Amino acid sequence: MSSMIYTLYGFAIFFIVFWLGMWCVHILALITARCKLHRKTAVPASYEVPLQGVSIIKPLMGVDSNLYNNLETFFTLDYPLYEILFCVEDKQDPVLILIKKLMDKYPTVDARLFMGGCRVGVNPKINNMYPAYEAAKHELILISDSGIRMKEDTLLDMVRCMGDNVGLVHQLPFTYEQRQGFAAAYEKIYFGTVQSRMYLAADLLNINCHTGMSALIRKAPLDEVGGLKTFGVYLAEDFFYAKSLVDRGWKITVCSQPALQNSGQCELPLFQARLRRWAKLRVAMLPTTIILEPLSECFILGACASWAATVLFEWDSLVFYLIHILMWFMMDWTLLCVVQNSALPLNKLDFLFGWIMNETVRPYLFLQAVLDPLIQWRSRVYKLKWGGLAEEVKAKVKY
DSSP: OHHHHHHHHHHHHHHHHHHHHHHHHHHHHHHHHHHHTTOOOOOOOTTSOOOOOEEEEEEEOSOOTTHHHHHHHHHTOOOSSEEEEEEESOTTOTHHHHHHHHHHHOTTSEEEEEESOOOSSSOHHHHHHHHHHHHOOSSEEEEEOTTEEOOTTHHHHHHHTOOTTEEEEEOOEEEOTTOOSHHHHHHHHHIIIIIHHHHHHHHHTTOOOOOTTEEEEEHHHHHTTTOGGGGGGBSOHHHHHHHHHHHTTOEEEEOSSOEEEOOSOOOHHHHHHHHHHHHHHHHHHOTTHHHHHHHTSHHHHHHHHHHHHHHHHOOOHHHHHHHHHHHHHHHHHHHHHHHHOSOOSSOHHHHHHHHHHHHHHHHHHHHHHHHOOOEEETTEEEEEOTTSBEEEEOOOOOO
8 A cells, every 4th residue: 555655646746846847938938039030130230240142942832822922932032142052853843933933033042943852862852952951052051841921031040050060950830820721820839839938948958859941051961961852751751850960969049030831731630630740750769759748738738737736735725727728728828929929810709719629639639640741742651761861662652
């Protein structure tokens, strides 16, 4: 009987400690957001060291309603020396029309087109980008997903964060404010709360939490380990090239401007499919995610901590649980406002509804991801091995 009591108290202590740890994550994220995000980027005086040139690699596939405007923001960057390297795998892709139209509209911008890719691994994004990576003129490489929209000074902001000991500068994933509808609000709530919380806290603690939707990388350190093709064996190539840099003593850091995702395909099922895919990648790379990630969810952690508070301190579990949810909600609202840095395109009632749905559905999506480890990426299907290695498999693709 005494051993059962000790076990009971052991679990209770673990849950309370984990609960306190998650509140530390909330606080660290807010501190980092206040200190690092939305700082003014001053253009250096002419007598200072000239800014380094940047090669922007844009892997593209297909067209959506916002793609033209998103791509155009890369032609109007306020930066003295850069090139844009468009990568298209299929020579019949309709995106080629948009690219040629923009290249004709901005003839003074150094832009090139690479078609067909080169198979150097299982990762289709790496295969698509590899010829452009090899042909890049500059030491700094910006890998930017198709759905990203840039402000005129975003590239300058990223380069100014590239210190001598920094190997990678990335943007906090977020969404563009002019997207409309509940699906857009749902995405903004996720990226401004759950994603921002872990991302910003990890940046402050110098933990690799990098996503590759918008990342400025030093080319030389990548070439030391074989270049971009080395990471073609992974689907989460962004995590592993960041890990390679950190393991060799380079720092990675978040710049001041969040990445503005502005895909024209803004639908709830598509976004939830992305969440499942990301969960599968995390589980394959870090198996402890199977336990720790569900436990870090607001409702699950609150229930565990409420039980623990009753066991250890004889507190009212219902009151504890309700206070926990209210505090979590307020912290998430505050963090979202800081990340947005302007009037939110949703009111508190919209936020409440979207937040509850987000917190309720996410554990179910995680369970789906664990039970179905195959990853569907566009028309391809992949199987992940422990450690993050991937192999393409033949399976029926659902459209």
